[in-house]
Amino acid sequence: MEEPRAVDSVVVVLSAWFLLGAYIVAYAYVHDPTEVLQATARTGxxxxxxxxxxLTLYLFAGFAVGLRAGRAWNRALPDGQTxxxxxxxxxxxxxxVDDAFWSPAFGTGGxxxxxxxTPPHxxxxxxxxxxxxxxxxxxxxxxxIAASPVALTSAALLLSVFTFATQFAHPLIDPWPAADYPFLHSAPVWLGENMGMAALLAQTAILAGTGLLLNSGFKLRPGSLTFVFALNGILVTITKGNFYLLPVPxxxxxxxxxxVAWTARRPGRPSAxxxxxxxxxxxxxxxxxxxVRPAGxxxxPSLWAGAxxxxxxxxxxxxxxxxxxxxAAVIAPYPMFMGEPEPERWTLDPDSTAREQxxxxxxxxxGTPEALGRSPLAQMPLIAKGQSAAVELRALLIDVIGELASSTSPRDAEAGHLLLDYYVKRAGSHEVIMERLHMSRPTYYRRLHHxxxxxxxxxxxxxxxNRAL
Structure with missing residues (x-):
């Protein structure tokens, strides 16, 4: 298991089959509300x-090989796979536990x-x-930097675990707004509206969180989110066979x-x-x-507009x-840079962590101008007020880090290179920067603090x- 990406590929393929089986089991339990389709459940x-x-045997073999090679137990497998x-x-x-204790004790097949x-589930x-x-x-x-197909598939499967756990409130599984939904007339109108609205809000929030996670952590190629949402949609629509709703995701x-492509012209990445x-x-x-369906x-319209x-x-x-x-909430308790500063406020206090925070x-x-513009640092006298504050503050911080990286002091230069790679170039995680700069973990975080x-x-x-001028 010397090639981590090959391990990722094997894991994601087996995980996809694993989750497909879970959704087939879900189909067996929810497709017909009066009975469990036993043959389908056994297949799933x-x-x-x-x-x-x-998957377990594959990872166990890799874990054993890693231990025999002399690696620590938490590094016997590639990053993320332990x-x-x-x-x-x-x-x-x-x-x-479920098969041997919980189901026999509390019943099964419902x-x-x-x-x-159930707790085991x-x-x-x-x-x-x-x-x-x-x-x-x-x-x-x-x-x-860029999300690979394997990473995107993994994200889609993670999303699908959340939608599996919330399948009782999913608009693609139970389309309460549809006039031909079988259970629409077996419940009060207000209950159907409540369930339909709750499901829609819950799943849009889950999808939005997934999109935010991917866009914040990776550079997304065209079609990335379409692939993630479509793969999740396929698994979800299996549950009750509502494939006509697949165009929605x-x-x-x-x-x-x-x-994402439209906003790529501007600095930073879209979030909200x-x-x-x-x-x-x-x-x-x-x-x-x-x-557009025949039943409509x-x-x-008023409820749809509200939804x-x-x-x-x-x-x-x-x-x-x-x-x-x-x-913003984290740094709000530290208003020292707000307003017109007094001389002593710009004296670095070694006993205070406020400036470092x-x-x-x-x-x-x-990389997020909207948030950077609201930083208390943007209120410093040497930063112009207004819409250009974020741009000027970003340029100032990059210049300062560049000065540190070119310092004649080896310790200061290491700290500057660390900040440059992690925050400016975004070359990778802390672990990646550690390896790139050949630092131990304690040394790395000491340099980061420094x-x-x-x-x-x-x-x-x-x-x-600036005040003296």
Missing amino acids: STIVTAAWSA GTFAAALIFGSAWI VGLETLF LIEMTAAAVIVSGPLRAAARRGE IATGIAADAW SLCAVIGAAYAIAYMADIA SAWK IIASTLISWLMGRVLRVGLP LVRAALDDL GFELVAGRLDQLSVV
Whole structure:
């Protein structure tokens, strides 16, 4: 297992079969609400068992080879796959507990949430999420810039684990807005509307989160999100055979990819806007798909308009909070750079971590002008106020880091190169930069801390000079 990408490919193929089997089992349980299709359930279980067994044995063999080669246990497998192996063992243990204890003690063969949400099944689903995300985590830890087909497939499978766990509230499985939905008239109107709206909002939020995760961590090639959403849509529509709704995730992916391509002309990567596009596109495509069917929609235009707006807003809010709002919330308690500073505020206090935290937060947002413009560092006197603040602050931070990298002091230069590779060039994860600079983990993080201090100190000097002019 010397080639990590080859390992990722094997893992993602076996994971795909593993999850396909799980969705076939789901079909057996939910396609006919009155009974379980036993033959189909056995087929799905056989696929799950075979894929899980092959994956576990493959990783066990690699783990044993790594140990024999003298590697530490947590490095016996390539990056990301040790967790996959552990999750596979946990999945098997939960499966044994379910078959040997839980099902005999509490009954089995039922349908609905009582079967889906048993404690062993919840552990299995959590372990499955770790298993299928192994190649995605490995790609991130290696610092891959562009998302490869293997990483995208892993992301689609991770998304599919979430949709499997929330299959009881999925608009592609139970299309409550459709006038020909079999259970529409067996429930009160308000209940059908509640279920349909809740399912739509939940799944648009999950899709938006997936798009945000991928776009924040990787450079996405054209068609990346379409591939991820389409693969997930295929698995989801298997559950009840609603393949006529498959154009919904495909159209959503196309809209998201188009938005990523459109916004590539500007610095930074879209976050809240991308999430909003995903939410709006999904809701609109879903409404259109149902409306063009012969039976049409049971929802009135006013409710559809509300569903589209609500899906857009909740997705936009998710992108806002996860990508921009949290860093701002973290640094909000440190207002020292806000307003007109006093001389002592620009004196670096070695006992205070406030400046280091502010510098780190600004560097984290270096590729997101919207967030960088709201950084307290943008309020420094040497930064112009207004819309150009983010651009000037970014240029200033890059210049300061460049100065550090060319320092005559080896220690300072190492800190500068570290900051340059990780925050400016985005050459990879911390582990990748460690290997590139040939640093041990303790040395790396000491240099990282030292780099933050040096940047803060240099900003102090520039601020003092600016005030003196």
